[in-house]
Amino acid sequence: MRAMVYRGPYRVRVEEKDRPRIEHPNDAIVRVTLAAICGSDLHLYHGLMPDTRVGMTFGHEFIGVVDEVGPSVQNLSVGDRVMVPFNVYCGTCWFCARGLYSNCHNVNPNATAVGGIYGYSNTCGGYDGGQAEFVRVPFADVGPSRIPDWMGDEDAVLLTDALATGYFGAQLGDISEGDVVVVFGAGPVGLYAARSAWLMGAGRVIVIDHLEDRLEKARTFAHAETMNFTQHADIVVQMKRTTDFLGADVAIDAVGAEADGNLLQHVSSAKLKLQGGSPIALNWAIDSVRKGGTVSVMGAYGPLFSAVKFGDAMNKGLTIRTNQCPVKRQWPRLFEHVRNGYLKPSDIVTHRIPLEHIAEGYHIFSAKLDGCIKPLITVDAA
Amino acid sequence: MTPHAYTPTSPPLPETADELRARIPGWGADLDPADRPAVPRLQLDPGRSGAHWEVPDQQPERWPRERSIEHAMLTPVFGTSCPPKGVSGLIRRQAYARFSEARAAHWLLLVAADRVDTVGSTLGSWVTRRPENPLVGTGIRTELSHHGWSSRVGRDRADVGHHLLDPVVVAGPWLVGGTAVVALARAARRRRRSS
Incomplete structure (x- = not known):
């Protein structure tokens, strides 16, 4: 064959x-x-x-x-x-x-x-x-x-x-009616997660990526607001600004191991294989969500360690929910x-x-x- | 006006539930958190999967199958793709036999075995009827047919910088393999001259 x-x-x-x-x-x-x-x-x-x-x-x-x-x-x-x-x-x-x-x-x-x-x-x-x-x-x-x-x-x-995983990722966010949901990554899983967040009653859905074609799809297919992280000096600050400095209720990492946005992180993981994955999107998710909020992770990471900002996650009292779908x-x-x-x-x-x-x-x-x-x-x- | 302090309320939403329901097909269809497919969590329901066995039959082990030492036994079903072979196979077997998944050595050995496998397979392909052709295998020709330049330039893409490193990753096995072949040839020539 x-x-x-x-x-x-x-x-x-x-x-x-x-x-x-x-x-x-x-x-x-x-x-x-x-x-x-x-x-x-x-x-x-x-x-x-x-x-x-x-x-x-x-x-x-x-x-x-x-x-x-x-x-x-x-x-x-x-x-x-x-x-x-x-x-x-x-x-x-x-x-x-x-x-x-x-x-x-x-x-x-x-x-x-x-x-x-x-x-x-x-x-x-x-x-x-x-x-x-x-x-x-x-x-x-x-x-x-x-x-x-x-x-x-x-x-x-x-x-x-792809669809099942995106939908599952939105469920991992434990979305309640009126929640502000930020989705990192406008690839297929991120687009489906954003679309699914509305089914669960989200009040705002914001999708972040750096590829304009995908952000356009996030607007038309997922009915979401979008942000291109290359057009902001600090995407976390921008997220805070757009939520009256509270942070999103739910953040979804739909990027995983090969996230862009920090060359050192990307090269050390995706090219040099010194980390299980480049945790840029995950760290942005941790820092963008409000205290007591939920971070859903269904972006895939490798089994080696990654430089995740776990101190922020602990201090903010976050719930981090993960799994393969x-x-x-x-x-x-x-x-x-x-x-x-x-x-x-x-x-x-x-x-x-x-x-x-x-x-x-x-x-x-x-x-x-x-x-x-x-x-x-x-x-x-x- | 700049606020003096944070307040107990969430910021107002730009649209009401009715407006969202009118704009977005299916808005709120899964509104009830208790009525979502992932709920209830961790509830024992052995009949749910449709399995008609309690203990699955054991798949025959056609060659000694490597397994994590965190497992009590070889699982009843397993994949049969690419049995360990050659030097990379020896490294893989050591990684599985000696180190648990909790040890970095386990994964680093497996990554090393992957690179040895790549170099060995690349070299090996040169003595087959179908040698590696990086122009075909990398799909690099689509840079010309699928707008490689205009897909990147002027688009503020964050990944363009490290795309320059991709050829280094691809060429690595050829450089390592080529260097090894040259070194072996030189060593063989030296031995012939000295004997």
Whole structure:
């Protein structure tokens, strides 16, 4: 089969690989029809995530058609059109039994701090991802869902991570009616978090980034106020000014490990790998939120330490809430919101790139060329 | 007028709830914090996931699978992408066998193994029918086809400065690998001359 393959930092290509096989009785093999590149894939692409091996296939946002099922699979049949959450999870461990599917303890031998994620390094379990013609899907009876007939492919693929994560990030903020919510990062997850904050009753939503194309999308798609941090001497002071010097009630970090805004922080983490991530957005979130406020973090960071301003967080009495999104738990409500027209995930898609041009897709997204916000990867195994 | 002190009220909002509801489709649809998908938290509900097993079957271990020493056992299911191989594989196995996730040494060894893997794979590709082609693999040609210049210049982007470092990161394995090949060739020549 044809598959995207990592060759080293900033280098990927399409190679011929063996078709995945059933490794466990509850596995399924899915023929991928549409995938996406996630902002967090760029952390792998840039060599920031430890134990990212040459030869791995990335891709944790994908949909497809069931091509083969293991002997214990009951809920799926060959030919089903399915969407697959980015979490690999068992459904029955201590964490899954409490709905924390992203924290499953039974699927990742390489680490206990993180669950299993498709195509996201061996640190996240060593599962090949869906930027390929076929992918192995473990625990097929608990993860994937049949895509509703009324749902389009592009909306479905964005529900497998980006939309679910953005919506989950807004929930982590414990937003109350009338809250002022500031979202750092106008990438796909930040845009969805901003849009979701309104569903939870926010009174103001402010999105901060440095890319004008994305800020424009924040205004039109997420109905948010925007600030370009390059146009202010100190974005924290600007945030204080716009909230009568109180600070926002809720701050959401939708940037994660490769935040810009401080060259030293960025280079020491993203280029020199001396930190688990560049905590610029997280530190801005801590300093922009009011005392007693909530900081929601679903930007992804690596497992090494980062220079986070924890003293400010403690002194301000902040609640910091974090997690990878347990995707499937969000789906029933998100299906309603998509069907009601409250959310239209595919509105943020800017690029559609064939699998054979995967290297171009990664560079365009990484370098933010042509106003790239969300690239999809079209796959045709036929 | 400059205020004399901070007051107990939040600043007034620019729009009322009714105005927001009229402007933004779905405003307030999830207003009740108790009626959101992430609530209730940490409530035991084993039937929720749809699993029809209590203990999952064990996936066969086709080669000795590295695992965190913070785990009691090999997990019942695991990925099979890229088994450890060569020098990088030895480093990875040491990282997993000796150090927990709490130790920086664990992660720094894994990062080192990644770089060794990259250099080794790059060198190895030169003796295959499909050697590395940085012009293709980096997608750098899209700088010409997708407005690399106008996407950056005059746009106040904060990331443009460190984009200059990207070629250094990419070229590193070639420089290290090339230097190693030259050094080995010289050493071999010296040995031949001295024997």
